[in-house]
Amino acid sequence: xxxxxxxxxxxxxxxxxxxxxxxxxxxxxxxxxxxxxxxxxxxxxxxxxxxxxxxxxxxxxxx
Amino acid sequence: xxxxxxxxxxxxxxxxxxxxxxxxxxxxxxxxxxxxxxxxxxxxxxxxxxxxxxxxxxxxxxxxxxxxxxxxxxxxxxxxxxxxxxxxxxxxxxxxxxxxxxxxxxxxxxxxxxxxxxxxxxxxxxxxxxxxxxxxxxxxxxxxxxxxxxxxxxxxxxxxxxxxxxxxxxxxxxxxxxxxxxxxxxxxxxxxxxxxxxxxxxxxxxxxxxxxxxxxxxxxxxxxxxxxxxxxxxxxxxxxxxxxxxxxxxxxxxxxxxxxxxxxxxxxxxxxxxxxxxxxxxxxxxxxxxxxxxxxxxxxxxxxxxxxxxxxxxxxxxxxxxxxxxxxxxxxxxxxxxxxxxxxxxxxxxxxxxxxxxxxxxxxxxxxx
Numbered sequence: 001x002x003x004x005x006x007x008x009x010x011x012x013x014x015x016x017x018x019x020x021x022x023x024x025x026x027x028x029x030x031x032x033x034x035x036x037x038x039x040x041x042x043x044x045x046x047x048x049x050x051x052x053x054x055x056x057x058x059x060x061x062x063x
Numbered sequence: 064x065x066x067x068x069x070x071x072x073x074x075x076x077x078x079x080x081x082x083x084x085x086x087x088x089x090x091x092x093x094x095x096x097x098x099x100x101x102x103x104x105x106x107x108x109x110x111x112x113x114x115x116x117x118x119x120x121x122x123x124x125x126x127x128x129x130x131x132x133x134x135x136x137x138x139x140x141x142x143x144x145x146x147x148x149x150x151x152x153x154x155x156x157x158x159x160x161x162x163x164x165x166x167x168x169x170x171x172x173x174x175x176x177x178x179x180x181x182x183x184x185x186x187x188x189x190x191x192x193x194x195x196x197x198x199x200x201x202x203x204x205x206x207x208x209x210x211x212x213x214x215x216x217x218x219x220x221x222x223x224x225x226x227x228x229x230x231x232x233x234x235x236x237x238x239x240x241x242x243x244x245x246x247x248x249x250x251x252x253x254x255x256x257x258x259x260x261x262x263x264x265x266x267x268x269x270x271x272x273x274x275x276x277x278x279x280x281x282x283x284x285x286x287x288x289x290x291x292x293x294x295x296x297x298x299x300x301x302x303x304x305x306x307x308x309x310x311x312x313x314x315x316x317x318x319x320x321x322x323x324x325x326x327x328x329x330x331x332x333x334x335x336x337x338x339x340x341x342x343x344x345x346x347x348x349x350x351x352x353x354x355x356x357x358x359x360x361x362x363x364x365x366x367x368x369x370x371x372x373x374x375x376x377x378x379x380x381x382x383x384x385x386x387x388x389x390x391x392x393x394x395x396x397x398x399x400x401x402x403x404x405x406x407x408x409x410x411x412x413x414x415x416x417x418x419x420x421x422x423x424x425x426x427x428x429x430x431x432x
């Protein structure tokens with residue numbers, strides 16, 4: 001499987017920033033500090049479970 | 064004036080608290096934030112400060128040096144008081160369980176009950192958090208990451224110090240002192256606010272990729288597949304034996320849109336690994352940094368904040384102890400203090416700074432319009 005990380009990054013940003021550019025920047029920074037650089041993942045990137053767990057947490061905690 | 068400052072360089076807790084109380088006696092403080100030299104007995108100063116302002120929310124921490132409007136100090140207590148127009152509402156929580164996310168979630172539940180709003184939905188332009196952490200706990204990364212996962216509200220702050228003794232640091236709230244803990248304060252300011260994150264470094268364009276590390280222990284074993292000390296020494300152009308001399312001048316940073324989140328090396332271990340002052344994860348691409356001009360960069364950062372807000376009424380400055388040491392080494396503490404001479408300012412020299420993440424060799428500032 002591939003591309004889940006890219007889709008999840010987009011989903012986190014979309015759900016949490018809701019179009020606010022300042023929040024988008026903060027969220028991307030949070031991801032990079034977690035070791036997940038959004039610029040490095042495409043729809044072809046492998047689904048690394050460690051990275052997915054970090055992103056899932058960012059979504060899960062807001063629900 | 065809705066925000067005022069006070070400071071005291073007297074010698075005993077009783078004298079200091081009396082002095083600060085007298086400076087603030089005519090001010091109706093809703094919140095008093097203070098930073099105290101570690102020379103003052105922690106339980107006693109916390110109790111006396113709370114008793115001195117019985118109707119106010121009062122919190123603070125021990126330091127490695129203090130900052131007040133226009134001056135950097137040592138062996139003092141500095142305070143900032145806010146009236147109800149400056150801070151409409153505030154809730155302070157102490158997180159005594161720094162392992163796991165239970166402590167933060169408990170604090171957040173209390174915030175939600177107090178403010179009647181879910182932290183996940185709270186407007187990050189109307190609320191702001193202050194975080195003060197035991198500077199020797201090593202727990203800052205997990206704490207700020209959990210906070211960042213739970214809310215969009217920005218928590219900014221610093222790690223408490225103990226005047227470079229590195230034995231114990233203290234947090235002050237509820238008239239008591241705490242160690243191995245964190246204070247989270249959620250504020251609803253009555254005015255606009257913004258943040259400054261300033262570090263005085265330029266990117267030297269040399270990449271050190273972390274290929275083996277223990278993030279929790281803050282140790283990097285390998286950069287670029289080589290022993291960390293060897294790769295670092297090669298990057299700065301010196302020997303492994305002399306590499307530690309370059310730490311302050313040449314830390315490394317994680318670049319986010321060309322802005323470094325600084326990771327400062329602390330020590331070279333016998334096995335060639337390197338200990339850092341904050342966690343560094345495997346796979347991170349760090350860049351070698353070189354120090355620039357702290358005074359000029361700080362002045363520019365404040366100018367930018369003034370331009371953004373139109374005016375600035377107060378600054379809370381969490382300034383890294385390594386920056387303070389560099390300023391002392393270069394005999395520039397007077398000049399640094401003077402950068403803040405026109406704006407009511409309170410702050411301290413920290414053992415780590417927090418803004419979005421845990422960082423080093425940086426000043427993080429909460430700036431009120």
